Amino acid sequence: MRADHIAVVGAAETTDLGKTPHISQLGMHADAALNALADAGLTIHDIDGVATAGERPTDIAHYLGIVPRWVDGTSVGGCSFMLHVRHAAAAIAAGLCTTVLITHAESGRSRVGTGRGGGGNRSSLPAQFEAPFGSMGPPTMFTIPVLRYMKDHGLTHEQLANVAVVQREWAGMNPRATFQDPITVDDVLDSRMIAYPFHLLECCLVTDGGGALILTAGERADDFAQPPVYVLGHGESVETPMVSQMEDFSSSRAFKVAGTDAFASSGITHADVDHLMVYDAFAHLPLYGLEDLGFCERGEAGDFVWEGNTRPGGSLPMNTNGGGLSYMHSGMYGMYALQESVRQMRGTAAAQVPGAEVSVALGVGGMFAASGCVVFTNQRPD
Amino acid sequence: MSERSQRRLPVPTPETQHFWDGTKRGELLLQRCTECDGVHFPPRPFCPACGHREVEAFAATGRGTLYSYVINHTPNPAFDGPYAIAVVQLDEGPRMMTNIVDCEQTPEALELDMPVEVSYLDASDEITLPLFRPAAPVEGPA
């Protein structure tokens, strides 16, 4: 095995997801970390690298009692954890550390211990040139490019709604999913209008929760309690903090850069992919992801999902935990997409894709501001 | 007058002050690179296309087309009922976020690619915001 092959040897979410006002955000980081350590059969003293977003690595290392010799506080939104995986893989391969803990947790719903933030900078470019026009967070901003996409590519309201319908099908197979009851396209279109053309059921949940991953060198990975999940390739990029300034309203440049590099570095083709996670804060994101990763031609993703390709039994099972639309979404959802990829590669997912050997997880940060992409496999690399 | 106090208004920086001075006197200022002629927004004192450090501000026509938008239905004290948060494509090339005024805030009235023209809102003593309203199509040369 190449020295630069890295494996996930520990992976876990917080004990509870959903509404957890009894525990702070920092507390959930620790809960997820301790769960992941137990999963790997490791202790705090085995960890020498720490990466996190939302909180600082300093806070996490101190709280857990870790003495790191490598830290990464890359914080580019919900895909930060994909970037952490990539950076950790490079750091381990370079000998900077041996065993990295990546944590996420967010008291997104209960807001317990979430002191920082608050958007105080009224001089940033988004504050000067977007906020004055009445933006009210992601539901009013992430959604802005979609009417352009719909007009240019003929995507219908029904096709957009159908993304949420298919993901609810997956959520119905997952006992931990927040919403499990089946829904129809009409249910979605009849749900409350949030920001036209987006209805409530086309927008993600807001919940509490967290997750953690532990990575080490692939050559050590057979010594752990769980079957290893190898990191086969990865990519990352950023575009703009202002959704109004993205180059192409029908495509994410960051998705394309991250995805292209992830496929190239892993040496896989699209036909090799058995399972796909595309961060779905809103119903259009999986459509952009399918196209920007090259699974569909421009403008064809709506048809692709409508034809059932991403649903249970389809050719490309996607967002098999139910996604941010139905499973959970704390705010920085990327960690949950990674967790589901790892579960699928271990063969332990609630809605397991039979025989899946390659999983791709594509994350987004901010409003099309950033992206990270990771390719996993359960097959020992050469 | 509630709008004057309810919007989240910008605090200009040295790099953007000229833009906000411009809107105050009824000019929509963009910047052009003296090296490659690239036009950019939001303001910065160099060219994001080529890195050249000399750029000149110029007044845009204030005309463009409606490029994309959402209609926010979540109540916002700065707005009266559902309102569109829009992006306009300026004739000079850049796009900017704005609101569309003098127009029903409905999908039927807000037709993508319809011509729009700038319309200024004095939001405070310091800040005048560039909003846009429907415009008659430009006639061809006589």
Ligand SMILES: [Zn+2]
């Ligand atoms: Zn230039």
